[in-house]
Amino acid sequence: MLLRMSSLFLRTLRDDPVDAEVPSHKLLVRAGYVRRVAPGIYSWLPLGKKVLDNVTRVIREEMDRMGGQEVLFPALLPRDYYEATGRWTEYGEALFRLKDRKGADYLLGPTHEEMFADMVRGELSSYKDFPVTLYQIQTKYRDEARPRAGILRGREFVMKDSYSFDLDDEGLKRSYEQHRETYIRTFERLGIDYRICFATSGAMGGSASEEFLAPAETGADAFVACRSCGYAANAEAVTTPAPPAGPAEHPPLRVLDTPDTPTIQTLVDFVNEHYGLGVTAADTLKNVVVKIRTPGSDKAEVLVIGVPGDREIDFKRLEAAVAPGEPEIFEAADFERHPGLVRGYIGPQVLKDLGITYLVDPRVVDGTSWVTGANEPGRHAANVVAGRDFTPDGTIEAAEIRAGDACPQCGSPLSIDRGIEIGHIFQLGRKYSDVAELDALGPDGKPIRITMGSYGIGVSRAVAVIAEQRHDELGLVWPREIAPADVHIVGTGKDDQIGVALSLAEELTARGVRVLVDDRPGVSPGVKFKDAELLGMPTILVIGRGLAQGVAELRDRASGEWEEIPIAEAVDRVAALVS
RNA sequence: CGGGACGUGGCCUAGUUUGGUUAGGGCACUUGACUGGGGGUCAAGAGGUCGCCGGUUCGAAUCCGGCCGUCCCGACCA
Incomplete structure (x- = not known):
């Protein structure tokens, strides 16, 4: 892959957009990755699309490795499916509703439990067909009362949602554990710092539930964590340890x-x-x-x-x-x-x-x-x-939580932090399968009610979270696997440097390295350096004033460290970083 | 939905209090020259229904009324 800045559809901005508050929002807009179209609705420009695709690819690879099977439902859904589970009314204002030309009610899917349950019921009927896990990577719509923070919390967003279908509770537990491990692998690969927190299941119903929270000051969710035993929980899910019973004798009331x-x-x-x-x-x-x-x-x-x-x-x-x-x-x-x-x-x-x-x-x-x-x-x-x-x-757990409260597992003081929810796994149970009458025929000829698990990852949100966690005062700092390109080659100065930069770019491309090359003529070095830092490729290779001596600069975006290397070795050195 | 702020070329904004020539600047863009390692300099350009509707007035970006939209803080969510 070779991207040339001279023809890349990209415009970086010097000023922060006035509506942006959080770093990820400011930087993604300034670096030309996304543009706002309407409140909570964003377009992805070429570099942003590459990042989004990379995140999607990692998630897809890990889901497939786990044995998940990808499907794709429509985003535009008829009312009936959501009528049966009561969510047409229960979901309230957050549901995007619309009518077709005949006046029939439709909605833009905020989540797809109903569709998955219905699809499985239509296709599978024997206990031999189970267990099965299906997933999709889909655009979801929620008419949030107040979208904010750019793509961190939009009204249109990309989400991976998966559903496991099992014959019994043990199977559900296994599917849940598989997802848990898959999510751990996924977030490690995405370079996201996260905590696994006990959670409440909220509006979805169901029982056991954990959230993957990315610690961030700008996060919407409060969670507690215990330094000594590792306990972590969403504030809603924290349990209060009961003190020992008091004395039997007391003065009269x-x-x-x-x-x-x-x-x-x-x-x-x-x-x-x-x-x-x-x-x-x-x-x-x-x-x-x-x-x-x-x-x-x-x-x-x-x-x-x-x-x-x-x-x-x-x-x-x-x-x-x-x-x-x-x-x-x-x-x-x-x-x-x-x-x-x-x-x-x-x-x-x-x-x-x-x-x-x-x-x-x-x-x-x-x-x-x-x-x-x-x-x-x-x-x-x-x-x-x-x-x-x-x-x-x-x-009842209704009293406020405070930093210093006792950990329910070990009694040590808890800390309170904020985080962004990037994943949620939970054991749904039979809520939707009951509604859909989702049964498998057992070996004894009797129906078995299927039990479901439900698992989500905010895909577009993950992009923002990575930006939120991996940036410095100069710009974005993408992990290699997520970056739009492995290396950003900067050709400063006149034609010679740009010519060498381009030929190195082609050599590296031939070696399978993803390259972004700044071949813009007549753009001053300062501008190119600023752009390289703002855009955030993990490696920056500068072909500049050292050309006459046959040297280039190899820079590491994250650490800021750089060294001079012979240009003759540049291709090998960069290729070695990538493999 | 409650509270606050704002709406002026693609982006950031001055001007509005106290109405008065042709709405000003920066960034970005085009052309030319210079420059060439940290968003460089000079010159010349293109680009505007001042959110919308109505009113007051000789005259409205500016005053009045209504509407629409957006952002921020709170109650809700991948």
Whole structure:
């Protein structure tokens, strides 16, 4: 492959685009890899297309190595498939919907579970046909409320999605492990720094689930990590270790007059000053009322959640904990309908009598003593003991996570970082096969309900993530396997240098090296060097003022190191780097 | 959907507060000359419905009204 800058469809920009915030966005636009067409929608220019193709190729090779079989569904889909699983309505605003000329409803596929399940049902019917794993590399469409960060999070994006179909849970587990290993190999090859995090399965349903997160300050997902044991989890999936049970004996419950103490801090100050309790916010039990709505219905159940008073409810964690239910704020009008709940002074002591479900943070174990509401305006209760004065209906992971919280595996302090989700694997189970009535006929002549796994990699996002992780102040720094070319040959100065650069380029091309050569006449060396650094090929070969002495410069883009080499050896040296 | 900002050649922008000749600059582009190792210099050019519609006015990029669009911060996702 030989690309000549003199004829390459490329224009680099000196200024950052005004709408770009994150480095990958700025650099991919400045280096002429992508151009914005509409919010969250980008075109790929020749160099960008090569990068995208390289990422795609790596993913495809690893999927094929695993035994996956590639298919391709349409992006434009009729409504019926998504009607059956309820997602035509459930997917909500994020679904691109359109009508054909007859007025029939269509959508642009945001994901393809339904199509895969249906295809397998149509083609396979015997237990002998399983297991099978199918995948596709497809453009997906999601009308995000707010696309941002260039191709990191667009409304149109390329995704590899695969689905495993197994006869039993053990098979599903095997398919899941295979994908896990394949993803590890894939991201290693792509040169992406990543963490495997326990995850919640979110809107897709299903059970066991892990996310591959690329650490980045600009990431949308918070995750925790433990230095000592390697535990890592998405913030939504972090579990809180329960402390040991408290002592059996406690002083009796005591109701206190606490006027004007609507917040935790005013309460703590008041009881310490007037009653000498010596408590902190962490000794109080904050009770938050929410409504949990079942999707697709108007019914909402009232739920009270108890968390230590020094912690806020993390709404994202709450949502994950109650999924597929949807939590809603309990408003003033709701309090009027439930006179037993005294706003600001709710205590768990009465919830059983009110018939309201009470879930607590895992730290609230039997034998722990709390300061909490007394269910009367202006009054709180102290020495309220879990297991004696109230009995929760269970625990819930809804309290915020903080750096320094105990690791659920080893107890060491956790750190919190941000990351970009680049892959997600999970064991879907039978949610879609139930809807599709996807069965195989077993050896005994009875149907076996197929169990599915679902696995995604953000392909175009991976390009942005690589750019995000591999750049410096000068420009992009592509890993060799992903770079548009192996070597960027710069011919500075006059015709001699450019002529030599071109002939070296042809020799290298003949050796199977992918070459980008800057043969633009009349462009100053400074411009060519800047462009070479911005574009980010891993190796830069300069044919310049050393030509008269028969030497060239061989530069490593990532380290910035360079050496002078005889031009006669240049082809061998570069070819050796590539093999 | 809530909050904030903005809309001027391909890109980045000045001008708008206080209406007044031909809307100015930088980058990029074309031509010529010089230069030739860090986005070089000089000269000459091409390129604009100032987001759209309406209003006020002798006169609107500028003031008023409406609409559209975009970006950023929050609630949602490969």
